[in-house]
Amino acid sequence: MGKMFEVEPMVKIRVLCAKRDLEGVVEGLYEFGAIHVTRSKQFQPGRPLEKMEAVSPMLVKTRALESAFALERLKVKQTPSGHHGSHSHSLGEMQERLAAIAPEKAEELARRKQTLETRLNDALARKKELAPFKSLRLNVNEIQSRTAFLEFALFEIQQDAGKTLAKAREYGSALMLEEERQKLKMLIAMDKRKGEKARHALAPYAKEVSLPHSASESFAHEYAALEKQISELRLQLSQAESEIRSFVSAHGAGIVSLRKALETEFKKAELPSKFGESELAASAEGWVALNKFHSLENRLKEKLGDRILVEKVQTSEFPPSKLKNPAVLKPFEFMIEFFSLPRYNEIDPTFITALTFPLFFGMILGDIGYGLVLLLLGIAIMRKTTGALKKIGGIMVLSSISTIIFGFIYAEAFGLEKILGFQLHPLLSRVHEEGIEALFALSVLIGFLHVTLGFLLGAWQGVREKHYKHSYAKIAWLAILFGFIAFLANSMQLIFTNYLQFLRVIPSPFDLGLFVAGIAGVVYFEGPVQLMEIPSLFSNVLSYLRIMALGLSGVALASIVASIPLDFASLATLQPGAIISFVLLALLLVVGHAVAIMLGLLEAGIQSLRLHYVEFYSKFYKGGGTQFVPLRED
Amino acid sequence: MVDFGPGLIAVGAGLAVGLAALGTGLAQSSIGAAGLGLMAEKEGKEGQVLIMLALPETIVILGFVIAFFLLGKMA
Numbered sequence: 132m133g134k135m136f137e138v139e140p141m142v143k144i145r146v147l148c149a150k151r152d153l154e155g156v157v158e159g160l161y162e163f164g165a166i167h168v169t170r171s172k173q174f175q176p177g178r179p180l181e182k183m184e185a186v187s188p189m190l191v192k193t194r195a196l197e198s199a200f201a202l203e204r205l206k207v208k209q210t211p212s213g214h215h216g217s218h219s220h221s222l223g224e225m226q227e228r229l230a231a232i233a234p235e236k237a238e239e240l241a242r243r244k245q246t247l248e249t250r251l252n253d254a255l256a257r258k259k260e261l262a263p264f265k266s267l268r269l270n271v272n273e274i275q276s277r278t279a280f281l282e283f284a285l286f287e288i289q290q291d292a293g294k295t296l297a298k299a300r301e302y303g304s305a306l307m308l309e310e311e312r313q314k315l316k317m318l319i320a321m322d323k324r325k326g327e328k329a330r331h332a333l334a335p336y337a338k339e340v341s342l343p344h345s346a347s348e349s350f351a352h353e354y355a356a357l358e359k360q361i362s363e364l365r366l367q368l369s370q371a372e373s374e375i376r377s378f379v380s381a382h383g384a385g386i387v388s389l390r391k392a393l394e395t396e397f398k399k400a401e402l403p404s405k406f407g408e409s410e411l412a413a414s415a416e417g418w419v420a421l422n423k424f425h426s427l428e429n430r431l432k433e434k435l436g437d438r439i440l441v442e443k444v445q446t447s448e449f450p451p452s453k454l455k456n457p458a459v460l461k462p463f464e465f466m467i468e469f470f471s472l473p474r475y476n477e478i479d480p481t482f483i484t485a486l487t488f489p490l491f492f493g494m495i496l497g498d499i500g501y502g503l504v505l506l507l508l509g510i511a512i513m514r515k516t517t518g519a520l521k522k523i524g525g526i527m528v529l530s531s532i533s534t535i536i537f538g539f540i541y542a543e544a545f546g547l548e549k550i551l552g553f554q555l556h557p558l559l560s561r562v563h564e565e566g567i568e569a570l571f572a573l574s575v576l577i578g579f580l581h582v583t584l585g586f587l588l589g590a591w592q593g594v595r596e597k598h599y600k601h602s603y604a605k606i607a608w609l610a611i612l613f614g615f616i617a618f619l620a621n622s623m624q625l626i627f628t629n630y631l632q633f634l635r636v637i638p639s640p641f642d643l644g645l646f647v648a649g650i651a652g653v654v655y656f657e658g659p660v661q662l663m664e665i666p667s668l669f670s671n672v673l674s675y676l677r678i679m680a681l682g683l684s685g686v687a688l689a690s691i692v693a694s695i696p697l698d699f700a701s702l703a704t705l706q707p708g709a710i711i712s713f714v715l716l717a718l719l720l721v722v723g724h725a726v727a728i729m730l731g732l733l734e735a736g737i738q739s740l741r742l743h744y745v746e747f748y749s750k751f752y753k754g755g756g757t758q759f760v761p762l763r764e765d
Numbered sequence: 766m767v768d769f770g771p772g773l774i775a776v777g778a779g780l781a782v783g784l785a786a787l788g789t790g791l792a793q794s795s796i797g798a799a800g801l802g803l804m805a806e807k808e809g810k811e812g813q814v815l816i817m818l819a820l821p822e823t824i825v826i827l828g829f830v831i832a833f834f835l836l837g838k839m840a
Binding site for chain 2: 471571674676677740741
């Protein structure tokens with residue numbers, strides 16, 4: 132039983148080998164995988180393997196290719212050879228694979244594409260600049276440089292084109308240029324001496340912009356040449372792109388798998404920098420699961436025979452924590468990791484959390500319909516995602532099952548008391564007053580039990596660590612809780628204690644006696660300052676009333692949505708008005724339920740989590756363990 | 766003579782939940798801001814921030830309990 136609450140038992144090991152066997156040891160450790168390597172303090176600090184120097188530039192080159200051809204988005208199927216079994220890739224083989232890719236040619240290809248793109252962009256920008264002048268058959272710049280008195284100026288007309296043109300013609304010859312995105316441009320040729328006056332006169336109507344320069348014989352000429360150049364560049368670019376496509380289809384997958392292989396080899400080559408080494412020997416240290424010690428030892432012996440020594444090391448260091456729970460409970464490890472990993476000798480609360488979290492979640496949401504929707508959503512998330520999201524999907528699946536069960540207890544399906552025409556009969560109704568009162572008392576009962584369980588686990592943790600004082604203190608807190616609630620049950624008729632009547636086995640005045648004894652115990656074992664926590668002890672229990680309170684608000688929302696009148700009979704009339712209103716109401720119904728489900732998921736999830744983190748874990752769990760990081764993930 | 770009693774009780778119940786929620790909101794606003802700051806500075810503190818953020822919520826629950834009892838009196 133106790134095993135469910137334990138993290139994986141670990142043992143620290145040390146491997147001693149001759150320095151020439153270093154590479155073999157690294158291979159052996161890597162094949163074994165499930166070892167958390169720590170820095171060895173024996174001998175001198177180690178250095179990476181020699182092959183590092185060869186692997187590192189190859190890795191840089193492959194990564195550069197990967198990013199140049201945007202291969203990160205490429206989905207590469209795991210080749211069986213790269214997966215299990217042969218984890219070792221010889222340096223020569225990898226060099227050959229890299230050479231087959233012809234990285235220089237590929238880099239040249241990527242560079243060519245980039246240059247073409249830059250040139251095309253430049254040409255396009257210039258084309259845009261010259262667009263207004265595309266039929267102007269004279270080189271303004273040249274004329275301007277040859278004559279002493281003539282000046283050209285370009286204006287962007289702000290308002291009243293006709294008037295502006297007339298005004299401009301008072302000073303010289305003005306020409307409207309072709310329109311470009313509703314911006315009228317006007318070119319003026321005028322006497323240089325009149326320039327200032329003209330600018331002043333035109334200022335309210337037009338804004339002067341700079342006149343482009345052209346080395347060609349005219350703007351029109353350059354524009355035509357530019358158009359030709361652009362189509363040529365486009366052709367070249369599409370050629371380069373098709374070359375790249377064929378390169379990617381030939382080598383893309385190869386590059387990605389080579390990068391992965393190189394990364395593995397890089398990690399291996401780097402590993403000995405954590406080892407210790409002397410002139411002839413080397414030592415590696417790390418943590419392995421106790422039950423895997425022999426398989427590690429056998430694997431290394433198989434590889435290196437008697438030239439190697441594998442031993443267990445006695446140490447006062449704290450081992451890293453590795454949670455070990457059956458697959459069904461695995462998703463809930465996410466909640467523990469999110470809070471803080473258990474220290475090595477601490478209780479792993481995953482098992483308890485996996486029981487109580489779905490219970491609270493279901494009690495809050497409690498709706499057959501919503502539960503089914505969340506079940507489907509949870510399954511979809513589990514199938515489509517990996518990592519943390521997948522775990523959340525797993526939590527959702529278990530929680531939604533509990534939601535469906537409580538949906539039957541409360542007789543709620545999409546906010547109604549019937550499902551597919553069948554009338555449901557509640558065991559406990561959240562709509563009627565007696566049901567609400569029962570749920571109120573039930574929430575307090577659950578709070579009482581959960582907090583009590585927390586204290587009991589805390590006492591057990593104290594025994595495990597041989598800190599008996601902690602255990603006694605937890606018992607003293609329990610005495611305060613039991614004494615006070617027994618006192619309430621004995622002396623008052625409160626709805627709180629409806630389901631806590633069993634505590635009346637502690638008759639008055641022993642209830643108060645227990646309470647006082649508990650206070651004395653807390654003062655003795657934890658000090659008088661801790662008495663400040665007494666109010667929060669009771670507010671912790673009352674805090675579980677949120678199970679009922681959030682449930683009620685959820686029911687209110689669901690029943691409001693469910694009261695949207697959807698009349699199928701109106702469809703039969705075939706009147707357009709009736710059909711439109713039916714469709715709109717149906718849409719409102721779907722959106723309303725979607726909102727109710729989202730809110731329910733968020734509230735039930737966060738509040739159940741909080742009840743664990745704040746009210747429950749605070750009684751026995753500290754966390755702060757370090758994560759067990761295996762050399763290789765399976 | 767109109768009996769104001771039940772009305773006043775109902776108003777009291779509303780105030781109990783409403784003011785408690787206001788207090789919780791005030792407390793959470795500064796805790797949330799500080800918590801986000803902590804999360805930005807240091808990774809892996811999400812769990813603790815969530816706990817700190819959740820602490821004042823109990824105030825609303827206590828307000829709700831008072832309101833529940835007040836409404837019980839009305840009936």
